[in-house]
Amino acid sequence: MxxxxxxxxxxxxxxxxxxxxxxxxxxxxxxxxxxxxxxxxxxxxxxxxxxxxMGDATNTFFIYPGSTSVPYQGFKKGRRIEFRNDDMEDIKKDFAMYLDKITPRSSKSLLASYKGESNTYSVRAIAPAYHEVEKNIIMKGRYLNDKDIKDRAKHVVIGRLVEIDLFGKSESAVGKYMDIGGVMYRVVGVFQDDGGDNDERFIYMPYTTRQLLDKGTDKIDEIVLTYKTEIGYAGAMAFDASLYRYLKDKHKVAPEDQNGIYLSNTADIVQxxxxxxxxxxxxxxxxxxxxxxxxxxxxxxxxxxxxxxxxxxxxxxxxxxxxxxxxxxxxxxxxxxxxxxxxxxxxxxxxxxxxxxxxxxxxxxxxxxxxxxxxxxxxxxxxxxxxxxxxxxxxxxxxxxxxxxxxxxxx
Amino acid sequence: MIEIKDLHKSYRMGSNSLHVLKGLNLSIKEGELVAIMGSSGSGKSTFLNILGMLDEADTGEYLLDGVPIKNLNETKAAKYRNKFLGFIFQSFNLINYKTAIENVALPLYYQKVNRKDRQEKALKYLEKVGLKQWADHLPSELSGGQKQRVAIARALAAEPKVLLADELTGALDSKTSYEIMELVQEINDEGKTILVVTHEPDIAQMCKRIVHLKDGVIVEDTFVEQVRASQYVQ
Structure with missing residues (x-):
């Protein structure tokens, strides 16, 4: 050979x-x-x-209210369900063993402007835990913190492209004041996201500030939460089921009603x-x-x-x-x-x-x-x-x- | 050198069996130059193939230099062919992408002779057949006679006991044929045993013994006065 x-x-x-x-x-x-x-x-x-x-957190639930489609406990069908701050508190209390982070999320399209430049952006009112959900990377400054929530501070964190749009490429937005929907906010941080351009055109503000501006309401649009990864897929599905039942019960939605409350579970999506x-x-x-x-x-x-x-x-x-x-x-x-x-x-x-x-x-x-x-x-x-x-x-x-x-x- | 006793060979053709060799007996001594003659269908090619271990007899005995040639597997047949026999074919059968010297050296390669000795020996035999200066030419650049000389050199290079030539002049004109026969006679003069299968009487007359085959049996086996080919060659 x-x-x-x-x-x-x-x-x-x-x-x-x-x-x-x-x-x-x-x-x-x-x-x-x-x-x-x-x-x-x-x-x-x-x-x-x-x-x-796979970019975003994969252990996330999105819960948002809808309208009931079944009459239940004396309520007519077609009733709009609304979430309030106490829903979040209850979940925190009753599902501590599953829950990792929880945050509300309310989105609004608002005109934002700085000096001569203006544009419309989706402004999300959230809690600091939301940082974990989107996995945003802070480029400058900081993310919203608990003090912002407590103080109902007029602070915002803006996406990289928002900064480029309004402040130009050379100017840093951090520390500047910008007008969003007629209210002045101070920019405390700029983030980037590898999920694509759309994810970098968001503005985040404390949900408490939004509630204050909405005449002191305690209404929230959506609840976003992450669960402890160690509970695994089966645990997540169990959490999903019991949380869904719990919320329906609390808001008097018929157990068989699929439209009163929506719960989307990324564990399922990930699967x-x-x-x-x-x-x-x-x-x-x-x-x-x-x-x-x-x-x-x-x-x-x-x-x-x-x-x-x-x-x-x-x-x-x-x-x-x-x-x-x-x-x-x-x-x-x-x-x-x-x-x-x-x-x-x-x-x-x-x-x-x-x-x-x-x-x-x-x-x-x-x-x-x-x-x-x-x-x-x-x-x-x-x-x-x-x-x-x-x-x-x-x-x-x-x-x-x-x-x-x-x-x-x-x- | 060659002892053949009661050799039989038949070929199966569908349901029929064709009896080609019907009991041949032949004894060839060292240094003989034997012509095997016969018309086509006489069995002479089959006989040569059996002598050349390219085919095997059904029954009978074949001794080559005292070694019984029987029940050979392919590997053993290859070794015996390499050691005992040199072949010269009508169609020369040179490997067309190898030069003359490489063709001559090929049997030595299968004898596991080292490269340097192969070259030396191959050149020596090319010189013997008068083609030393053509050593690096491809077969396509040689004439028919030259090709057959290369084939003879190749057959000689392995230093076999017996040379088997199958219609070696069949593809050559008569002048070239005589030149080739002259070379064959010279080699025979040096003591090499040579068998030539031919159907040309003048070529047969240049051998020392003529064996006539007809319908699978030897009908005539005579020693003749050899006609020297040199008298036809200027």
Whole structure:
């Protein structure tokens, strides 16, 4: 296998049969190239998916009120349910063992302006715990804190793009006063978010301040809470069920009424998303296997052709004293050598192409940072080599066992 | 050198069986130059294939240099072919992408001779057939006669006990044929045992013994006065 003479013999065959070498090498290189690129694209799709859906906290419930659709305990149907501060307090008290953070969230579209610039933004009234939910990153200043809530301070935290829109690129918004819906607020912090542009055009203010401005109401629009991750998926589902029942009971909504109160549970969504991600992974795998099979068929065909073409030569070699083992070895070693080199070339080219694509397809085709694990590609190449060997072995063995006289008769 | 006793061979053709060799007996001593003649279908090619271990007899005995040739597996047959026999074919059977010297060196490669010795020996035999200066040419750049000389050099390079030539002049014009036969006679003069299968009487007359095959049996086996090929070659 490793004798120098054998290698010289192989290099000579390769040199003298360039077309044949090129054909088999090309098939393998193309197979690996396509495999790498497709698999990489698939991974890129998955990356985008992860970025979109996995960025925010994944242990979150969103609870918002609706209108009842079933009459219950003397109330007519169509009654609007409203949440108040005490709902939050009750949840805090009664579900302490599940609950991690809880915050209200009320959104309002308001005109915000600073000096000459103005624009309409979604202004969210929240508690500091909301920071955990959105996973915003503070660039400058600070997030809202408990003191802001207690003092009902006119403080806001603004998104990076809000700052750019209103304050320009050079000016820092922190410490400045801006007008939001006719009230002056002091900017205490600027945040960024990797969830995309929309997430950076929010303005956050203390919910207590909003309530104060709304004539001292204690109404809240939505409740957002996170649960302790250690309770797991089953725990989250149990929490979901008992909290839903608890709130319906408290607000006198019929147990079977699906419209009085809505509870959306990211644990469920995450579970669904994970399933979707797995399906994506499966599709990617399927594509990969398909490509490999195509490659294997290609290399098999070429091996059959190569052996057929060499039948006479192999017959001559046998008449001159080549043993069947040496004939098979010669054919296979050559094919393994070509496959390995070509596979390596395909791999490098595929990786290069993926590198080139980079994030250029991100916006149009949802492909983020496509790439393949080196071990995946190497195993793919090994599989191709393995099948190339099998595909070559069968005809090579037949060629080796044909009596030389039969092979030589083929004029 | 070669002992053949009661050799039978038949081929199965569908449900029929074709009896090709019907009990051959032949004894060839070292240094003989034997022509095997016969019309097509006489079984001469089959006989040569059996002698060349390219095919196996059904029954009978075949001794080559005292070694019984029987029940050979492919690997063993390959070793024996390499050690005992040199082949010369009508269609030369050179490997077309190898130069003359590489073709001649090929049997030595299968004898596991090292590279340097292979080159030396191959060149020596090319010189013997008068093609030293053509050593680095491909078969496609050689004439028919030159190709056959390369094939003869290749057969000689392995230093076999017996040379088997199958219609070695069949693809050559008569002038070239005589030149090749002259070379064969020279090699035989040096003591090499050579079997030539031919259907050309003038080629057969250049051997020392003529064996006639007809319908699978030897009908005639005569020692003849050898016609030297050199008289036809200017």
């Amino acid at each position: 490793f004798s120098r003479d054998r290698w010289q013999e192989i290099f000579q065959t390769i040199r003298k049969n360039k077309l044949r070498t090129f054909l088999s090498g090309f098939t393998v290189a193309l197979g690996i190239l396509i495999f790498t690129v497709l698999f990489g694209m698939g991974n890129g799709l998955k990356n985008t998916f992860n970025e979109f859906f 669904r998303n994970m399933m979707f991600a797995n399906v994506l992974q499966l599709v990617v795998l399927f594509v990969g296997i398909g490509t490999l099979i195509a490659g294997v068929i290609g290399i098999s065909n070429i091996m059959v052709f190569v052996v057929k073409e060499r039948t006479k030569e192999l017959g001559i070699r046998k008449a001159l004293g080549a043993t069947p083992a040496s004939v098979i070895g010669l054919v296979l070693q050559e094919s393994i050598f070509i496959t390995t080199i070509a596979g390596y070339i395909g791999l490098i080219m595929g990786m290069g192409l993926l590198e080139l694509i980079g994030n250029n397809f991100k916006d149009d085709y949802f492909i983020t940072n496509p790439g393949v694990g080196l071990n995946v590609v190497i195993s793919a190449t090994l599989i191709l080599i393995f099948f190339g060997v099998i595909a070559g072995y069968i005809p090579a063995r037949r060629a080796a066992s044909v009596k030389p006289i039969v092979a030589l008769r083929d004029e």
